[in-house]
Amino acid sequence: MMNVKRSGILLIEDNRNDETLTCRVLRANHMTDITVKRDGSEALDYLFAQGAFEGRDVMDQPVVVLLDLNLPKIGGLEVLQEIRADHRTALLAVVIMTSSQEEADMLGSYENGANSYVIKPVEFKEFSEHVKQLGLYWMLTNKAPGQVTP
Amino acid sequence: MLLPPGHEGDVDEMLNRIIHGVRVEHHDAVRRSSTGENLDVSISMSPILDQHGNLVGASKVVRDITERKRAEVALAEARDAAEASSHAFEAFSYSVAHDLRAPLRAIDGFSQALRDEFAQVLDETGLDYLERVCGSAQQMAGLIDGLLSLARVTHREFTSTNVDLSMLVTSVADRLRNQSPERVVQVIVHPGLSAPGDETLLANALENLLSNAWKFTRDQPQARIEFGSDKDGYFVRDNGAGFNTAFSAKLFGVFQRLHTAEEFEGTGIGLATVQRIIRRHGGQIWAESTVGNGATFHFTLSERS
Numbered sequence: 001m002m003n004v005k006r007s008g009i010l011l012i013e014d015n016r017n018d019e020t021l022t023c024r025v026l027r028a029n030h031m032t033d034i035t036v037k038r039d040g041s042e043a044l045d046y047l048f049a050q051g052a053f054e055g056r057d058v059m060d061q062p063v064v065v066l067l068d069l070n071l072p073k074i075g076g077l078e079v080l081q082e083i084r085a086d087h088r089t090a091l092l093a094v095v096i097m098t099s100s101q102e103e104a105d106m107l108g109s110y111e112n113g114a115n116s117y118v119i120k121p122v123e124f125k126e127f128s129e130h131v132k133q134l135g136l137y138w139m140l141t142n143k144a145p146g147q148v149t150p
Numbered sequence: 151m152l153l154p155p156g157h158e159g160d161v162d163e164m165l166n167r168i169i170h171g172v173r174v175e176h177h178d179a180v181r182r183s184s185t186g187e188n189l190d191v192s193i194s195m196s197p198i199l200d201q202h203g204n205l206v207g208a209s210k211v212v213r214d215i216t217e218r219k220r221a222e223v224a225l226a227e228a229r230d231a232a233e234a235s236s237h238a239f240e241a242f243s244y245s246v247a248h249d250l251r252a253p254l255r256a257i258d259g260f261s262q263a264l265r266d267e268f269a270q271v272l273d274e275t276g277l278d279y280l281e282r283v284c285g286s287a288q289q290m291a292g293l294i295d296g297l298l299s300l301a302r303v304t305h306r307e308f309t310s311t312n313v314d315l316s317m318l319v320t321s322v323a324d325r326l327r328n329q330s331p332e333r334v335v336q337v338i339v340h341p342g343l344s345a346p347g348d349e350t351l352l353a354n355a356l357e358n359l360l361s362n363a364w365k366f367t368r369d370q371p372q373a374r375i376e377f378g379s380d381k382d383g384y385f386v387r388d389n390g391a392g393f394n395t396a397f398s399a400k401l402f403g404v405f406q407r408l409h410t411a412e413e414f415e416g417t418g419i420g421l422a423t424v425q426r427i428i429r430r431h432g433g434q435i436w437a438e439s440t441v442g443n444g445a446t447f448h449f450t451l452s453e454r455s
Contacts (some may be wrong), residue, residue: 017256024263070248099248099255122251122291124259124284 003059004088004146008033009135010062012043012079013097014071021124022066022097025131031139035062040074043067044082047089058088063147064138067114069098069105077108084113091145093138152182168197168208181212190219239305243298250294258287289417296419299354300404303426308348315343315384318353319377322360335367340378345451347431352451355427358420359386359447365414366390366445383433383450392439401437424449 009026011034013019023034037043045051049058065083069076076096083089095116096109109117118134121127153161157180164174174195181191192215198207261283269277316339323337345352360375367373367390376387393401393408400406402425405418424447428435431451439445 015252015256017259018252021255021259021263099251120251120255122254122258123288124255124262127255127259128262 006061006063006146007148008062010065011036013068014038025128026135029132031135039072040079064093066095066097080112154182171197190216236305254287254291292417296417300423313347313349313352316341318356322357326364335373338376351427355424358424363388382448385448387446389444392441392443392445
């Protein structure tokens with residue numbers, strides 16, 4: 001764990017509109033180091049430096065992962081399970097960001113070790129307030145082991 | 151009445167009981183009729199004793215319960231079908247909730263982005279159009295939420311407990327106060343009112359009734375909302391805008407509204423939801439009002455009143 005360097009945000013989101021809106025809010029609040037992956041399989045390859053991302057330093061990790069549940073190929077819950085199961089990523093902060101208000105999804109997320117569960121509000125004003133708050137909290141207020149201070 | 155092959159054992163067992171002076175009550179068995187048809191029957195047997203307590207005979211009643219059995223099978227099938235449709239509904243509402251919400255967020259979000267970044271190249275008309283786009287997206291979000299909640303009310307499993315209605319009303323009133331602290335509203339809750347019912351459903355119904363009262367007393371400088379019970383059952387009374395009782399038949403219909411969106415905003419789903427909840431409790435709901443003099447919603451939670 002000692003050699004992990006944490007910086008930036010990993011956004012795992014397949015909806016291009018939500019991606020653009022989320023990034024727009026984060027950037028407006030000076031969080032510009034954002035990596036986007038658009039399905040669960042690509043996200044896991046990226047995190048574990050495998051497949052298309054072979055050669056990437058696996059110790060370079062995000063400070064926080066914003067994870068959508070409804071993802072193509074490999075769903076959000078499975079991504080979360082993989083992250084928790086691997087000792088290299090087990091301590092990653094994972095925030096579930098979803099439209100789902102279903103109790104089952106919420107329970108499943110926490111049972112698999114999500115650090116937070118956020119329902120994306122329909123109203124953009126509310127949505128941007130949520131994204132801003134959680135971005136600032138995980139990037140500035142909260143401290144993670146190996147976090148690089150900007 | 152004949153004994154079909156393979157059913158000899160239960161006769162021995164019944165006779166054995168009778169010999170020991172024990173009655174047989176409603177023993178479900180299969181017997182063959184004179185036409186050779188197997189029938190589902192219910193057999194009751196009692197020993198007949200003389201004055202000294204000696205067994206001298208037995209009385210036996212065999213009741214044809216084929217119809218009842220058939221009804222039981224039909225009931226089980228209907229239950230399975232209902233369960234399947236309920237699961238299909240769950241899947242449907244799940245996808246409605248997710249898939250309809252995402253594009254709405256995009257409509258609202260990108261309109262907002264346009265306003266933020268391109269306000270200088272838009273004139274007043276352009277900004278007004280954007281406003282309408284956002285307003286409509288929000289209205290549609292409200293409709294989706296309302297329809298989902300209406301559908302859930304019908305499909306939700308019913309769990310009966312003793313529900314503290316006074317407490318539910320008080321907590322709804324507290325929440326409404328927090329949402330609009332600028333409003334001065336006197337809320338009177340008769341204490342200690344409780345009834346058997348499904349707590350989640352009743353909370354939903356009371357939330358709708360109270361929110362309505364809250365909304366329609368908006369222009370009343372001395373707004374007053376009361377929850378209590380009388381000889382007709384329970385009531386929620388307000389001194390707000392009221393409505394014309396000529397249209398009261400429409401009051402509980404889905405998407406039916408008695409006020410224009412300019413007068414009072416709303417989706418026309420709230421009271422339809424309330425009515426379904428009350429009916430699931432076996433009760434009734436009706437309303438009294440005169441325009442400008444408030445409204446009273448009466449409801450019962452069982453057929454007693």
